[in-house]
Amino acid sequence: MRRIRKRNVFAAVVVAAVATAFAVTAATVRAGSGPPTKIGKGEGRLNVIEWAAYTDPSFAKKFENQTGCIIHRKDAGSSQEMFALMHANGGGGGGQYDLVSASGDASLRLIYAHDVQPINIHLIPSWKQFLPIFKSPPHNTVNGVHYGVSVQWGPNTLIYNTKKVKPAPKNWSVIYSKKYAGHITIPNNPIQIADAALYLEKTKPSLGIKDPYELTQSQLTATVNLLKRQKANLKRFWSYPADEDTSFRNGDVWLGAGWPYQTLQLKANHVPVKEIVPRPTTGWADTWMLASKAPHPNCAYKWMKYVTTPQVEAKQALVFGETPVNPKACPYMNKIKKGSCAGYHLNEPASYYKTIKFWKTPIPQCGWTKKQSCMDYAAWVQAWAQVTG
Amino acid sequence: MWRRPWLKAVALLTPPLAAFLVVYVGSLGVLFISSLWTSNSFTSSIEHTWTFANYRTIFSTSGPYLHIAGFTLKMAAAVTLTCAVLAFPLAFFMARVAGKRTRALLFVMVLLPLWSSYLVRLYAWQTILAHKGAINWALNGLGLPDQNLAYTNTAMWIVYTYVWLPFMVLPIYSALERIPDSYLEASADLGARGWRTFRSVILPLALPGIVAGSIFTFALTLGDYITPLLVGGPNSLMIGNYVYENFSTNLPFAAALAVIPMAIMGVYLLIARRLGAFEAV
Numbered sequence: 001m002r003r004i005r006k007r008n009v010f011a012a013v014v015v016a017a018v019a020t021a022f023a024v025t026a027a028t029v030r031a032g033s034g035p036p037t038k039i040g041k042g043e044g045r046l047n048v049i050e051w052a053a054y055t056d057p058s059f060a061k062k063f064e065n066q067t068g069c070i071i072h073r074k075d076a077g078s079s080q081e082m083f084a085l086m087h088a089n090g091g092g093g094g095g096q097y098d099l100v101s102a103s104g105d106a107s108l109r110l111i112y113a114h115d116v117q118p119i120n121i122h123l124i125p126s127w128k129q130f131l132p133i134f135k136s137p138p139h140n141t142v143n144g145v146h147y148g149v150s151v152q153w154g155p156n157t158l159i160y161n162t163k164k165v166k167p168a169p170k171n172w173s174v175i176y177s178k179k180y181a182g183h184i185t186i187p188n189n190p191i192q193i194a195d196a197a198l199y200l201e202k203t204k205p206s207l208g209i210k211d212p213y214e215l216t217q218s219q220l221t222a223t224v225n226l227l228k229r230q231k232a233n234l235k236r237f238w239s240y241p242a243d244e245d246t247s248f249r250n251g252d253v254w255l256g257a258g259w260p261y262q263t264l265q266l267k268a269n270h271v272p273v274k275e276i277v278p279r280p281t282t283g284w285a286d287t288w289m290l291a292s293k294a295p296h297p298n299c300a301y302k303w304m305k306y307v308t309t310p311q312v313e314a315k316q317a318l319v320f321g322e323t324p325v326n327p328k329a330c331p332y333m334n335k336i337k338k339g340s341c342a343g344y345h346l347n348e349p350a351s352y353y354k355t356i357k358f359w360k361t362p363i364p365q366c367g368w369t370k371k372q373s374c375m376d377y378a379a380w381v382q383a384w385a386q387v388t389g
Numbered sequence: 390m391w392r393r394p395w396l397k398a399v400a401l402l403t404p405p406l407a408a409f410l411v412v413y414v415g416s417l418g419v420l421f422i423s424s425l426w427t428s429n430s431f432t433s434s435i436e437h438t439w440t441f442a443n444y445r446t447i448f449s450t451s452g453p454y455l456h457i458a459g460f461t462l463k464m465a466a467a468v469t470l471t472c473a474v475l476a477f478p479l480a481f482f483m484a485r486v487a488g489k490r491t492r493a494l495l496f497v498m499v500l501l502p503l504w505s506s507y508l509v510r511l512y513a514w515q516t517i518l519a520h521k522g523a524i525n526w527a528l529n530g531l532g533l534p535d536q537n538l539a540y541t542n543t544a545m546w547i548v549y550t551y552v553w554l555p556f557m558v559l560p561i562y563s564a565l566e567r568i569p570d571s572y573l574e575a576s577a578d579l580g581a582r583g584w585r586t587f588r589s590v591i592l593p594l595a596l597p598g599i600v601a602g603s604i605f606t607f608a609l610t611l612g613d614y615i616t617p618l619l620v621g622g623p624n625s626l627m628i629g630n631y632v633y634e635n636f637s638t639n640l641p642f643a644a645a646l647a648v649i650p651m652a653i654m655g656v657y658l659l660i661a662r663r664l665g666a667f668e669a670v
Contacts, residue, residue: 084637087433113432234623236540250519252539378430381638388626389453
């Protein structure tokens with residue numbers, strides 16, 4: 001309530017200020033139609049909406065020195081927040097932001113809401129080196145048009161306390177069972193429905209689930225019912241990555257769904273945890289996307305070009321605890337930390353990647369059937385409220 | 390100008406009144422109007438067609454929102470009641486028993502938590518209530534078993550009571566302080582003992598203070614969304630959390646959800662007025 005009111009006032013002020021400040025710049029930059037054919041001179045500034053540490057100074061400082069593009073960061077705590085920031089003040093980044101490091105559950109929403117613009121992928125030379133599945137993935141490429149460049153990815157992992165959870169879990173079924181009731185946590189995010197759908201795809205073939213992000217009404221209902229039963233066994237939903245970290249550390253939570261990032265954090269704090277990547281599993285892949293009203297597009301292209309080079313990919317992967325999309329980063333990862341390339345699964349065969357179902361925004365068209373329509377993201381948000389409410 | 394005092398009043402009142410009408414009432418109006426629109430589920434852009442669809446979703450008995458609103462209301466009521474029960478004796482002691490120094494000291498202690506950030510206090514409570522936290526440590530020290538307080542509705546109730554308590558203590562204090570000693574003497578002269586004086590003189594005169602305090606605690610709980618995220622459990626999410634969740638993708642629905650606590654508060658204020666909360670003692 002208070003938030004909206006604040007934003008409205010804020011929006012009015014910002015729109016007025018931004019409109020006057022950037023109208024001229026925006027007009028010159030967007031004079032030509034379609035994406036640019038070469039990268040021009042940097043504008044001296046780059047405004048990004050990012051996951052914390054996605055422009056970590058340990059690798060971004062060099063970029064700033066080389067290009068003169070000084071990075072200004074806005075960290076987002078969730079995909080919702082990222083989308084909201086991009087969509088505010090008239091959308092398209094409000095003429096304020098240039099890039100957003102969107103995850104797959106937000107990227108299609110940004111595309112269909114026209115908050116991001118097509119890019120010329122050939123201006124990013126490292127793109128040719130990418131793992132094939134990250135060149136034109138469905139979460140950032142629509143009808144062959146690229147709306148950004150893939151940057152890093154990771155699986156959703158099952159984290160458990162080795163002192164409390166014995167024997168070690170082998171698959172996701174443990175978080176749907178009563179065995180550790182009252183000590184389980186899962187993310188507070190509508191996209192978590194896909195995890196349950198993937199579990200049902202295996203355990204209840206009669207539902208006919210083909211793609212965990214493309215669910216019909218009856219499949220969604222069945223999934224929600226599973227999640228409602230699971231809720232009785234939960235200690236809490238975690239909303240921010242640090243929340244999961246805290247509950248593991250305090251001994252309230254023994255196992256849960258999370259990311260390699262949290263396992264790294266917990267291990268650094270000497271909490272006895274391990275993670276497994278049960279397969280099939282869901283996963284996320286992040287994309288640097290260009291805001292449709294980006295005031296500094298040249299710096300944005302320079303960043304996309306820089307951040308996907310093997311050396312930088314390797315550094316970012318090890319800072320954040322994720323996996324590069326560029327396999328040429330492998331030797332550089334091993335140079336920084338021995339064995340890390342294999343540790344982060346960058347040397348796996350193509351069959352491995354097929355077992356990870358990457359986040360994508362649910363849309364009404366089912367890819368696997370023309371006969372029925374699927375439930376869109378708004379329906380998922382409502383369904384998630386039925387689980388959490 | 391000094392010949393026409395009304396001109397001075399107009400000049401003084403116009404800026405705050407205009408700000409109040411435009412910024413405050415105006416944005417509430419916009420909030421209500423946008424709750425009657427819908428949002429394109431694909432692009433999240435607002436579609437300006439008039440409909441009660443959002444309210445139908447909220448009030449549908451098969452949906453989760455009535456239950457969520459009910460839970461929020463219950464939590465606000467429980468917190469308000471607990472705050473009143475805890476604050477009254479404290480305020481009474483401060484206003485009528487304690488000496489000057491003790492009173493000043495108590496004032497500082499009641500207000501001290503407000504000097505630190507609300508978030509810091511929530512995180513502090515997270516560690517106090519945690520499985521390996523201070524409460525279980527103390528219980529174990531007394532030979533009692535662990536309590537699973539962290540991430541439960543009980544934890545939320547405790548934390549809300551803690552963070553809003555000063556907002557209840559202060560209005561009750563000022564109501565009690567203003568009761569003239571002569572009233573109590575008159576009551577004693579007429580033969581009333583302590584309990585009778587309390588029930589027939591002190592409590593009725595303190596009631597406006599209690600109601601005023603309850604407006605704070607009730608409204609603050611009703612609109613909060615941080616505490617459920619940080620100290621609540623799997624069944625603790627309140628209306629505010631769903632406003633926040635829908636804010637980016639479905640603004641009109643978030644607006645409709647935000648109207649509910651406003652409506653509840655409206656009814657509450659009407660009742661409070663009946664109880665005389667807005668009349669000076």
